[in-house]
Amino acid sequence: MREVAIAGVAMTRFGVSEKTCIEMFCEAACLALEESKLEPKNIEALFLGNCLGDFEEGQAHMAAHVHTAIGLPMGSPALRFENACATATVAIRQAALLVGSGVYDVVLAGGTERVAAMDTPLATRTFAMASHSGYSAPTGITFPGVFAMAAHMYADKYKIDIRELQECMAHVSVKNHFHAAMNPKAQFQKEISVQKVLDSFMVADPLHFLDCCPFSDGASAVVITTKQKALQMTDKPVFIIGTGQAAGGPVINNPDMTRIKPREVAAAQAYKQAGVTPFDIDLCELHDCFTIAEILAIEGLGFYEFGKGYDAAKNGETRLGSKKAVINPSGGLKAKGHPIGATGAAQVTEIVEQLRGLSGKRQVKGAKTGFVDTLGGEFGTVCNLILRSHP
Amino acid sequence: MREVAIAGVAMTRFGVSEKTCIEMFCEAACLALEESKLEPKNIEALFLGNCLGDFEEGQAHMAAHVHTAIGLPMGSPALRFENACATATVAIRQAALLVGSGVYDVVLAGGTERVAAMDTPLATRTFAMASHSGYSAPTGITFPGVFAMAAHMYADKYKIDIRELQECMAHVSVKNHFHAAMNPKAQFQKEISVQKVLDSFMVADPLHFLDCCPFSDGASAVVITTKQKALQMTDKPVFIIGTGQAAGGPVINNPDMTRIKPREVAAAQAYKQAGVTPFDIDLCELHDCFTIAEILAIEGLGFYEFGKGYDAAKNGETRLGSKKAVINPSGGLKAKGHPIGATGAAQVTEIVEQLRGLSGKRQVKGAKTGFVDTLGGEFGTVCNLILRSHP
Numbered sequence: 001m002r003e004v005a006i007a008g009v010a011m012t013r014f015g016v017s018e019k020t021c022i023e024m025f026c027e028a029a030c031l032a033l034e035e036s037k038l039e040p041k042n043i044e045a046l047f048l049g050n051c052l053g054d055f056e057e058g059q060a061h062m063a064a065h066v067h068t069a070i071g072l073p074m075g076s077p078a079l080r081f082e083n084a085c086a087t088a089t090v091a092i093r094q095a096a097l098l099v100g101s102g103v104y105d106v107v108l109a110g111g112t113e114r115v116a117a118m119d120t121p122l123a124t125r126t127f128a129m130a131s132h133s134g135y136s137a138p139t140g141i142t143f144p145g146v147f148a149m150a151a152h153m154y155a156d157k158y159k160i161d162i163r164e165l166q167e168c169m170a171h172v173s174v175k176n177h178f179h180a181a182m183n184p185k186a187q188f189q190k191e192i193s194v195q196k197v198l199d200s201f202m203v204a205d206p207l208h209f210l211d212c213c214p215f216s217d218g219a220s221a222v223v224i225t226t227k228q229k230a231l232q233m234t235d236k237p238v239f240i241i242g243t244g245q246a247a248g249g250p251v252i253n254n255p256d257m258t259r260i261k262p263r264e265v266a267a268a269q270a271y272k273q274a275g276v277t278p279f280d281i282d283l284c285e286l287h288d289c290f291t292i293a294e295i296l297a298i299e300g301l302g303f304y305e306f307g308k309g310y311d312a313a314k315n316g317e318t319r320l321g322s323k324k325a326v327i328n329p330s331g332g333l334k335a336k337g338h339p340i341g342a343t344g345a346a347q348v349t350e351i352v353e354q355l356r357g358l359s360g361k362r363q364v365k366g367a368k369t370g371f372v373d374t375l376g377g378e379f380g381t382v383c384n385l386i387l388r389s390h391p
Numbered sequence: 392m393r394e395v396a397i398a399g400v401a402m403t404r405f406g407v408s409e410k411t412c413i414e415m416f417c418e419a420a421c422l423a424l425e426e427s428k429l430e431p432k433n434i435e436a437l438f439l440g441n442c443l444g445d446f447e448e449g450q451a452h453m454a455a456h457v458h459t460a461i462g463l464p465m466g467s468p469a470l471r472f473e474n475a476c477a478t479a480t481v482a483i484r485q486a487a488l489l490v491g492s493g494v495y496d497v498v499l500a501g502g503t504e505r506v507a508a509m510d511t512p513l514a515t516r517t518f519a520m521a522s523h524s525g526y527s528a529p530t531g532i533t534f535p536g537v538f539a540m541a542a543h544m545y546a547d548k549y550k551i552d553i554r555e556l557q558e559c560m561a562h563v564s565v566k567n568h569f570h571a572a573m574n575p576k577a578q579f580q581k582e583i584s585v586q587k588v589l590d591s592f593m594v595a596d597p598l599h600f601l602d603c604c605p606f607s608d609g610a611s612a613v614v615i616t617t618k619q620k621a622l623q624m625t626d627k628p629v630f631i632i633g634t635g636q637a638a639g640g641p642v643i644n645n646p647d648m649t650r651i652k653p654r655e656v657a658a659a660q661a662y663k664q665a666g667v668t669p670f671d672i673d674l675c676e677l678h679d680c681f682t683i684a685e686i687l688a689i690e691g692l693g694f695y696e697f698g699k700g701y702d703a704a705k706n707g708e709t710r711l712g713s714k715k716a717v718i719n720p721s722g723g724l725k726a727k728g729h730p731i732g733a734t735g736a737a738q739v740t741e742i743v744e745q746l747r748g749l750s751g752k753r754q755v756k757g758a759k760t761g762f763v764d765t766l767g768g769e770f771g772t773v774c775n776l777i778l779r780s781h782p
Contacts, residue, residue, distance in 0.1 A: 020525065046638070051451065054520050058528060060442065061475035061521035064771030067638040075656045077636035078772065079481055080473045084452035090470055094485070101492030129445050130452035134411065137449060245468035247437070247458040265466045380455030381469065 001100040005230035005237040006387070008036030009349040011220035014337030015187040016116040021053050021062060024219035025112035026069050028345075032108070032221040036233045040071040044104040046078040047095045049088035049111030051341040055126055056114050072108075082341070084130035085289065086376030087111055088220065089344030089383035095224040096240045096385070105226055110345035112219035123215050127340070130377040132250035141251075144212060146378050147290040148204035150257040154292065155206075157258055158307040166206050169291035170197035171313040173210050173334055176288060179320060180331025182362035185346075187216050187337030211291040216337030220345035222352075235390075236356040242274025242386035249380035258307075263300040263375065263382040271302075274386040276369060278302035281325045281386075283354055283364045285347035286373035288332040294318075297373055298327060301384075325371075326364045329354060344374040348385065355389035392491040396621035396628040397778070399427030400740040402611035405728030406578040407507040412444050412453060415610035416503035417460050419736075423499070423612040427624045431462040435495040437469040438486045440479035440502030442732040446517055447505050463499075473732070475521035476680065477767030478502055479611065480735030480774035486615040487631045487776075496617055503610035504730035514606050518731070521768040523641035532642075535603060537769050538681040539595035541648040545683065546597075548649055549698040557597050560682035561588035562704040564601050564725055567679060570711060571722025573753035576737075578607050578728030602682040607728030611736035613743075626781075627747040633665025633777035640771035649698075654691040654766065654773040662693075665777040667760060669693035672716045672777075674745055674755045676738035677764035679723040685709075688764055689718060692775075716762075717755045720745060735765040739776065746780035 010031030012024050019027070025048065033040065048063040059065070067078035081091040088111030095107035115123055128142045155165045174194055180186035192210060200209035223233075230237035244266035251257060271277060278301060286301065288294035298318065299309040303325050312318045318327035330336045330350035333343060351370035353359050372385040401422030403415050410418070416439065424431065439454040450456070458469035472482040479502030486498035506514055519533045532540075546556045565585055571577035583601060591600035614624075621628035635657035642648065662668060669692060677692065679685035689709065690700040694716050703709045709718035721727045721741035724734060742761035744750050763776040 022525070052445075054443075054446065057524050058520045059524040060473065061768040061771055063474065064638045064640055064768055065523050068640060068644060068771075072638070074637050074639050074653055075660065076638065077481075077774075078474075078638040079485070082451065082471045082473060083454065083469075090468075094470070097489060097494050098492070101489070101494050103488050103492050129449045132456050133448050133450040134413070246465050247455045247463070247467065247469040248465050249455055249459060253459060262465055269466065377452040377455055380452055380459075383468075 002102060003227035004096045004100045004240040005225055005227045006222055006240065006352050007225050007230045007233040007237055008032040008223040009352045010035065011185055011346045011349045012218050013185045014216045014218035014339060017114065017217035020057055021050060021059060021112040021114050022066050022069050025066050025221065028110060028219045028221040029070050029108060032223050036223040038223065041073055042106055043072050043108045044076050045107045046072055046076065047081060047091040047107060047109040049081050049091040049341040051082055051084065051087055051113060052115060052126060083381045084376030085340050085343055086374040086381040086383045087341040087344065089372060089374040089385065090245065092222055092345060092348055093243045093245055093383055093385065096243055099224050099226060105229055107224045108221060109224055110221035111342040113339035113341040114217045115340060116215045116217045118215065135252050136250045136378055144204035144207055146251060147292050148207050150296060151206050151292040154258045160310060162206050165310060166198065167194065168310045168314050169211050170194040172291040172294045173197050175313045175319050176328050176332040176334040179329050179362055180335030183331050183336060186331040186335055187214055188335045207290055213289050213333040213338040216339040218337060218339035218342045220342050220349050222345055222348050237390050238352045238355045239388045240385055241388045242270040244269030244384040246382050247380060249378050251378040254379055258296060260296055260300050260379045262379060266382040266384045267301050270384040270386050276386065280369050281371045282367040282369050283326040283329055284371040284373065285328055285330060285350050287375040288328055288334050289338060294327065301371065301373055320362055320364065329362050329364055347372045347374060351387050355387060393493060394618035395487045395491045395631045396616055396618045397613055397631065397743050398616050398621045398624040398628055399423040399614040400743045401426065402576055402737045402740045403609045404576045405607045405609035405730060408505065408608035411448055412441060412450060412503040412505050413457050413460050416457050416612065419501060419610040419612040420461050420499060423614050427614040429614065432464055433497055434463050434499045435467050436498045437463055437467065438472060438482040438498060438500040440472050440482040440732040442473050442475065442478055442504060443506060443517060474772045475767030476731050476734060477765040477772040477774045478732040478735065480763060480765035480776065481636065483613055483736060483739060484634045484636055484774055484776065487634055490615050490617060496620055498615045499612060500615055501612035501736035502733040504732040505608045506731060507606045507608045509606065526643050527641045527769055535595035535598055537642060538683050539598050541687060542597050542683040545649045551701060553597050556701060557589065558585065559701045559705050560602055561585040563682040563685045564588050566704045566710050567719050567723040567725040570720050570753055571726030574722050574727060577722040577726055578605055579726045598681055604680050604724040604729040607730040609728060609730035609733045611733050611740050613736055613739050628781050629743045629746045630779045631776055632779045633661040635660030635775040637773050638771060640769050642769040645770055649687060651687060651691050651770045653770060657773040657775045658692050661775040661777050667777060671760050672762045673758040673760050674717040674720055675762040675764065676719055676721060676741050678766040679719055679725050680729060685718065692762065692764055711753055711755065720753050720755055738763045738765060742778050746778060
């Protein structure tokens with residue numbers, strides 16, 4: 001395998017947009033191409049992530065239309081990927097595999113999504129299509145319900161009072177809002193308090209409203225290329241040194257919801273390929289769709305022992321300035337926003353900018369090795385990437 | 392690149408099914424694994440094509456659920472692809488690229504779709520989501536309309552009386568029904584007459600009802616592996632000797648609808664890689680969603696000069712027994728059926744069985760080299776594969 005590098009990254013501001021998915025992706029893609037000193041004619045393939053374009057805009061077959069809008073060469077194929085919330089990470093990992101193995105030299109990958117126009121009942125029902133339509137959806141369970149159950153199981157398994165866990169989860173939200181307040185691309189650029197989280201209305205016990213990520217519109221694009229070519233495009237390439245992807249679910253097959261097994265398998269693949277351990281990771285963008293999900297993820301990725309990660313945010317261990325791995329310096333899905341099919345590419349964008357030292361007030365000092373973790377559905381897909389700065 | 396082979400293929404009978412997309416794909420996948428003497432634990436990745444599972448069954452994120460249903464290992468990733476009608480061919484081509492480049496040794500690829508339960512207005516509107524939601528869909532045009540325009544432009548450009556073209560198109564339908572009558576997996580296993588086509592009601596002038604492919608349910612699966620491994624699984628492996636994929640559209644960008652440019656680009660890629668010309672092709676499964684589409688395809692793929700392919704079916708040149716390339720020996724989309732996201736895999740299945748000499752009454756005698764052509768959307772994606780029998 002050849003060494004794989006990221007030359008350029010970009011994202012739209014996440015939040016509520018009046019642009020279409022195609023327009024948002026074009027905005028991000030053109031910025032990423034510009035940063036990479038590339039023209040559309042240099043792109044050999046387009047790997048586009050999108051989950052709900054057909055539902056939201058009546059736009060299926062989106063990759064072909066993005067291809068035309070950007071002006072890519074006809075002979076460069078355009079493909080659409082969909083793996084629920086892990087969609088863009090999967091598209092980027094495929095690009096890395098095909099560049100690494102010598103099939104392509106330059107691939108444009110990423111994702112785009114527009115869901116903020118849906119009201120909460122419609123969006124929640126629409127997202128629930130990612131769960132199993134035979135086993136899970138008919139029970140009426142939605143994703144807040146899945147993660148609420150996981151929170152109760154966590155409290156029960158590790159004998160933590162549910163009020164204490166709620167307070168610890170609130171600290172996750174407070175920490176991610178603190179980070180997002182320094183991120184000009186974030187949906188919510190303001191700090192909140194633990195009390196405000198605990199006072200917000202209950203969505204699915206024990207998860208309050210401010211334990212849940214928002215509905216967001218946005219897009220993000222990444223240029224993936226060889227080490228050699230990347231060094232011609234930028235003096236700050238970032239290398240993809242390890243990747244992993246695993247599949248599982250539905251939740252009925254995961255009786256212990258405190259352990260998301262596909263994550264453990266995917267992360268092990270990525271760590272092994274990269275030749276690093278969790279102790280080598282300086283920062284991590286991970287899948288905090290709900291605050292409990294961040295707690296499960298920091299354990300599943302090996303940053304904390306199982307049952308020991310719940311108070312890491314409360315203790316300031318995952319916050320900017322910590323000596324341990326900084327978790328979600330972008331603000332995470334919780335505060336940066338979560339446009340489903342774009343999320344993984346935005347996670348990559350954050351890690352790349354951090355490893356280049358370009359993250360301003362929220363810069364993780366001396367960051368060299370970063371981790372990307374994206375979870376799809378009721379634990380059905382996990383895709384992980386490990387990125388490293390140019391020495 | 393390593394030589395890439397197909398070890399096992401299978402498809403459900405196309406038509407109307409009461410099974411879910413997941414169940415149909417599992418049926419095909421288990422048969423393909425059995426034919427390859429493989430167990431689920433041997434599969435290193437699942438590349439699943441599906442277009443409308445979310446609309447039809449409320450099932451997004453389908454690859455992960457298929458993965459679990461078949462019992463694949465957690466560490467083998469599951470990915471969903473969507474490129475309109477070219478979906479499964481794109482998934483298979485990606486599998487071929489990743490096996491060829493050494494990333495995987497054994498990939499299960501294919502597609503599944505259930506659309507027959509939709510009534511015609513809903514299905515037509517749903518399919519139209521593959522056209523551009525900004526430029527094309529708002530004009531009210533649907534796919535019958537796109538191909539009806541192409542038929543009129545063809546008649547006009549080549550100065551053919553529209554009645555004569557209609558009769559020639561009817562012969563395409565008659566020929567494909569003749570083939571399908573010998574295919575136990577086809578949706579319509581009965582012959583029809585030219586008069587019956589011309590007497591059927593008008594869908595979009597000049598296309599009659601029997602110029603149009605049906606709505607179909609079905610699934611098809613293909614095991615893609617290395618030459619070395621394939622020879623351990625079967626004494627009749629089939630090799631993927633060339634592939635191509637290109638992107639274009641929307642139709643507003645294709646002023647001459649008689650020439651589907653992405654097809655010409657994709658086919659050129661595939662011919663070049665395979666080191667063959669159209670004259671070397673013994674049989675071809677191509678995208679006859681409407682009868683005019685078959686005429687455009689046999690010209691675009693180089694079997695006939697532009698403007699000269701319209702009467703090939705009428706003259707019996709594309710029919711079983713012809714000395715020229717036999718077109719759609721399975722019955723094609725017209726008569727075998729067209730379950731959108733499964734179609735490409737079923738085309739591959741037909742070519743593989745033909746190259747193995749297992750096609751019974753519809754066997755193309757001495758078939759050694761076969762071509763797969765799948766078109767997505769309003770000419771937005773074309774994906775081509777060239778397959779060759781084991782010497």
